[in-house]
Amino acid sequence: MYKLYSMQRSGNSYKVRLALAVLAMPYRRVEVDILRGESRTPDFLARNPSGQVPLLEVEDGRYIAESNAILWYLANDTVLRPDTRLGRAEALQWMFFEQHALEPNIGAAYFWLALVRGGRDLQTHALEDWMERGYAALRVMENHLKAHDYFAAGQFSVADIALYAYTHLADTCDFDLAAFPAIRGWLARVERRPGFVPMEGRAESAGRKIGV
Amino acid sequence: MYKLYSMQRSGNSYKVRLALAVLAMPYRRVEVDILRGESRTPDFLARNPSGQVPLLEVEDGRYIAESNAILWYLANDTVLRPDTRLGRAEALQWMFFEQHALEPNIGAAYFWLALVRGGRDLQTHALEDWMERGYAALRVMENHLKAHDYFAAGQFSVADIALYAYTHLADTCDFDLAAFPAIRGWLARVERRPGFVPMEGRAESAGRKIGV
Numbered sequence: 001m002y003k004l005y006s007m008q009r010s011g012n013s014y015k016v017r018l019a020l021a022v023l024a025m026p027y028r029r030v031e032v033d034i035l036r037g038e039s040r041t042p043d044f045l046a047r048n049p050s051g052q053v054p055l056l057e058v059e060d061g062r063y064i065a066e067s068n069a070i071l072w073y074l075a076n077d078t079v080l081r082p083d084t085r086l087g088r089a090e091a092l093q094w095m096f097f098e099q100h101a102l103e104p105n106i107g108a109a110y111f112w113l114a115l116v117r118g119g120r121d122l123q124t125h126a127l128e129d130w131m132e133r134g135y136a137a138l139r140v141m142e143n144h145l146k147a148h149d150y151f152a153a154g155q156f157s158v159a160d161i162a163l164y165a166y167t168h169l170a171d172t173c174d175f176d177l178a179a180f181p182a183i184r185g186w187l188a189r190v191e192r193r194p195g196f197v198p199m200e201g202r203a204e205s206a207g208r209k210i211g212v
Numbered sequence: 213m214y215k216l217y218s219m220q221r222s223g224n225s226y227k228v229r230l231a232l233a234v235l236a237m238p239y240r241r242v243e244v245d246i247l248r249g250e251s252r253t254p255d256f257l258a259r260n261p262s263g264q265v266p267l268l269e270v271e272d273g274r275y276i277a278e279s280n281a282i283l284w285y286l287a288n289d290t291v292l293r294p295d296t297r298l299g300r301a302e303a304l305q306w307m308f309f310e311q312h313a314l315e316p317n318i319g320a321a322y323f324w325l326a327l328v329r330g331g332r333d334l335q336t337h338a339l340e341d342w343m344e345r346g347y348a349a350l351r352v353m354e355n356h357l358k359a360h361d362y363f364a365a366g367q368f369s370v371a372d373i374a375l376y377a378y379t380h381l382a383d384t385c386d387f388d389l390a391a392f393p394a395i396r397g398w399l400a401r402v403e404r405r406p407g408f409v410p411m412e413g414r415a416e417s418a419g420r421k422i423g424v
Contacts, residue, residue: 090281
């Protein structure tokens with residue numbers, strides 16, 4: 001059985017929990033609170049030298065890091081991975097977009113505004129850049145979703161799971177999705193998928209009801 | 213035949229040219245100078261709404277964006293893609309690492325210091341962050357390479373090509389690789405691979421001889 005090192009309030013960790021739930025794969029979960037330094041202990045660094053969650057133990061002593069690499073591994077030969085070579089390339093295209101255009105901006109805003117007490121004051125200068133680049137990423141997504149139900153290969157896939165995590169957190173950290181109707185429709189579609197599980201602790205702070 | 217929209221001095225574009233060369237795959241190349249706005253024309257945006265290079269046309273009117281997604285597509289069923297499921301996960305792990313830990317820092321420093329005239333003065337504040345995070349990424353790579361010849365699955369793969377591009381540009385934009393002997397050894401190993409091609413225009417500005 002997989003063992004997942006994960007932090008409840010981490011969007012990157014939530015991606016993996018969501019994929020495991022949609023695929024109905026059993027796993028053991030180990031909570032690692034990065035805010036309390038639990039990913040920087042010698043034990044954890046021996047498992048993942050980058051000191052990051054999520055981390056998946058796939059067999060005894062063999063680990064995969066990087067949320068989207070874990071998603072790709074889990075999706076192998078499942079309905080979450082597109083069947084064609086071009087479809088798989090489309091899924092990965094959006095997953096790499098997620099890691100350099102969405103996560104570094106909405107993820108950073110979420111971390112400092114929603115998780116770290118007093119974080120807003122520490123990051124005043126950076127926040128403007130995150131908002132500008134985060135909105136630019138949301139515009140690219142909105143344009144795609146105007147003409148497509150999902151991101152890759154005309155189907156619900158790991159690309160949607162990768163993008164859902166931080167997009168659904170956007171309204172907890174100053175982003176306003178009012179001007180993005182196609183994104184809001186897609187968030188609702190993802191939340192109606194069989195096996196969908198909400199991110200624990202997220203709904204309380206949201207302006208939007210999740211998973212209903 | 214593939215058609216590649218590429219910019220000569222873009223590290224992300226070079227990744228794709230290097231993979232095509234190593235795989236001895238013929239292609240047509242279209243130079244797009246992003247510094248002159250050529251990736252923001254209506255024609256180009258119709259091909260890639262993100263307005264970025266590289267962009268690969270794989271069949272008439274079908275495009276793949278994102279350098280590492282293109283690499284994965286090209287590596288399909290070739291020696292550049294690991295054979296095992298776990299090996300492929302390792303390769304993707306390093307490719308996602310490249311896009312969020314290496315490229316946004318060394319790539320940004322390269323862009324503003326090596327490509328944009330007067331860029332250093334425009335980015336004084338950001339440079340410190342790029343250097344700090346770029347060196348952190350290089351330390352993770354150095355630690356891995358102390359015990360491994362290549363990044364994933366014990367073999368030369370697309371992960372090495374993805375990481376080579378900006379790592380080999382580090383010494384053109386203030387990074388000093390003197391304290392990273394394992395990285396320097398790996399750069400030299402990549403440069404000795406059959407089919408290796410240097411990045412045009414790069415060698416002139418380097419403190420290190422490339423591809424010899």
